Amino acid sequence: MSTALLIEQILNGLQFGVMLFLMAAGLTLIFGVMGLINLAHGSLYMIGAFACAAVAAATGSFWLGLVASLAAAAAAGALVELVVIRRLYDRDHLDQVLATFALILIFSEGTRWLFGSFPLYLDIPSALSGAVQLPGGGRYPLYRLTIIGVGIAVAVGLYLLISKTRLGMRIRAGESDREMIAALGVDIRTLYTVVFALGAALAGLAGALVGALQSVQVGMGEPVLILAFVVIVIGGIGSIKGALVGAILVGLVDTLGRFLLPKLFAAFMGPAQGATAGAAIASMLIYIVMALILAFRPKGLFAANA
Amino acid sequence: MRDGQAMSRETLINILLAAALLALPFVAIAMEEPFYITLATRMAILALAAVGLNIALGLGGLISFGHAAFFGIGGYVAGIFASHAFNMEPMFSAPFEFSGSDQMPVIWLAAMLVSVFVAIPIGAISLRTSGVYFIMITLAFAQMIYYFAISWPAYGGEDGLSIITRNGFPGVNTANPLSFFLLCYGVLAVALLMFWLIQNSRFGAALQAGRQNEQRLAAVGIAPFRIRLVAFAISAAITGLAGALFADLNRFVSPSMLSWHMSGELIVLIILGGTARLFGPVAGAVLFVLFEFALGGITEHWQFFLGLILLGVVLFARGGLIGLVAGKARHG
Incomplete structure (x- = not known):
């Protein structure tokens, strides 16, 4: 195994992680501020991808598609918040799970109705289609590097938004005491809609960015949602x-588990058996890691006060 | 303790539901529509799976979003046992040689045991948490098993596993749809009886008290954790048994039985019927299969309308079908 290959896999892992962050940031923000568990977050990811693919196909511009994905996901998020989610804040988690599960059915089947069952394809924009020379001799797609960059930029932007701006201050206040912030005259309902739309836009962005790497199809959001x-x-x-x-x-x-475990198992069990056993364990690896972390820290690594 | 009027009304609905489900296959035979027997069997099996989940979710307030794991495990036990028995190759040879089985009693026992065996570690970790964490962790564990089933090629992987001939039951011709339905109906009846016994036992009282007020339960000297773990395991065993029957109904098992859509559907069944009601899962399963069948006949996009109906039930008709007809829940 060469160093170049390993570096490439580490970058792939980073790119995947950054994309998961775009999804998870919205989910965790929505839970932290509104106390809401939103299963339909994956649908917003899908909407972002479809909006990007449809607009890019119609106009020929990936960048217009990207703008459309942000707008469509934020608009869908705001609409859903106003019509459905708003009624769920006072309900228990079971009702929230069910209502947002129902939203998934509606969004997935609705998208299938509009676009059909065949996947759409989204091309990587020509400005980003090249590859970059890596130290160690490998080459790495520029587009994936850009995704990593976008993810880091979003993380920094979110940090600044939440710690430095007035909106961020209100979000933090809403997390710690929602009655108090409402009593201070902040329009908490609008704040909730804004937070939900912000989370939705991030999910839409993730969907559009990943849409150019994979095919854009109904149900694409669900595996990502569960990982988030x-x-x-x-x-x-x-x-x-x-x-x-x-x-x-x-x-x-x-x-890295998918890359290294089959090789590791093959060294012990022989190539064919080792590869299947390694692949099977690798597909479960993150859940095993999660179980281990929860066994020691039941509230997660950085438990918030909420 | 109980409001006599509402109780008698709910009991009446329960009896009507049980009778209607039992009558359906006979009506199907009279109408010469044998497919309806399959629908009725599907209702009975899904109801059984939801009765299992109702012990954890309804009585214990444990919102498990991962019960598809046990449903699928039951299914795979049936599939794997049957395929080994059919091909006459031993499943394992140490400590004793075992070459699968095509007998339902053996399969059912194994499905329940394996489900419990998996449920205990999952429960032990998940029950350390509560609320949203519990929902997400049970979901994640079910996904883990789902991905394992997909990536492990020995038993069909993504393609699933066929059961060539339906497994047998001593003295019953299971290939006959009506006999198989009656078998499933009998198992459902036993499970309902067990649910009722648990609901009215000391154990059930502690379980329900833990849902309503955990501190108070701890204050009288009962640790909620162990009670919940036992409830979770019993719940998994019943859902696993339903999975074995479901695999035999379709004579096919695939990772889709383990998917999170299945977990969601099981919760939907309970909510459609009415949470923590004895017959809630039965009402929910009957309604769900009817929706699926009726809407599926009208449009291929039936899930869109199922979503709308479900959303309406959650937002406006809390208490589900039985709650709607029989009035508010007794207490809790």
Whole structure:
């Protein structure tokens, strides 16, 4: 195994982790501020990807598609919050799970109705289609590096938004005491809608960015959603920092596990058997990591006060 | 302790539901529509799975979003046992040689044991947490088993595993749809009886008290953790048994039985019927299969409308079907 290959896999893990962070940040923000568990977050990811693919196909511009994905996901998020989610804040988690499960059925089947069952394809924009020379001799796609960059930029932006701006101050206040912030005259309902739309836009962005790497199809959001759950459970629900650490951890463990475990098992059990056993264990690896972390820290690594 | 009026009304609905489900296959035979027998069997099996989940979710307030794991494990036990028995190759040879089985009693026992065996570590870790964490962790564990089933090629992997001939039961011709339905119906009846016994036992009282007020339960000297773990394991065993029957109904088991959609559907069954009601899962399963069948006949996008209906039930009709017809829940 060459160093170049290993570096490539580490970068793949980082790119995967950063993409998970975009999903997990919204989920954890929505839970932290509103106390809401949102299963339909994966649908917003899907909406972002479909909006990007549809607009890019119609206009020929990936960048317009990217703008459309942000707008469509944020709009869908705001609409869903106003019509459905708003009624769920006072309900128990069971009702929230069911209502957002129902939303998944509606969004998935609705998208299938509009776009059909065949996947759409989204091309990587030509400005980002090249590869970059890595130290150690390998080459790595520029587009994936850009995703890592976008993810880091979003993480920094979210940090600044939450710690430095007035909106961020209100979000933090809403996390710690929602009655008090409402009593101080902040329009808490609008704040909730804004937070939900922000989380939705991040999910839409993730969907659009990944849409150019994979095919854009109904149901694409669900595996990512469940991984994002694992991320925020590991990181501590409500903590953005936890989401970032958890996302990078899950991204690296999953990618490197799939890469290294079959080789490791093959060394002990022979190539054919080792490869299947390694692949099977690798597919479970992040859940094993999650179970281990929870066995010692039941509230996750960076448990928030919420 | 109980409001006599509402109780008698709910009991009446329960009896009507049980009778209607039992009558359905006979009506199907009279109408010469044998497919309806399969629908009725499907209702009975899904109801059984949801009765299992109702012990954890309804009585214990443990919102497990991962019960598909046990449903699928039961299914795979049936599939794997049957395939070994069919091919006559031993499953394992140490400490004793075992070459599978095509007899339902053996399969059922194994399905329940394996489910319990898996449920105890999952429960032991998940029950250290509560609320949203519990929901997400049970979901994650079920996904772990799902991905394992997909990536482990020995038993079909992603393609699933066929059961060539339906497994047998001593003295019953299981290939006959009506006999198989009656068998499933009988198992469902036993499970309902067990649910009722648990609900009215000291154990059940402690379990329900833990849902309502954990501190108070701890204050009278009962540790909630062990009670919940036992409830979780019993719940998993019943759902696993349902999975074995479901695999035999379809004569096929695939990772989709383990998928999180399945976990969601099991919760939906309970909520449609009415949480923590004895017959809630039965009402929910009957409604769900009817929706699936009726809507599926009208449009291929039936899940869209199922979503709308479900959303309506959650937002506006709390208490489910039985709650709607029989009035508010007794207490809790």
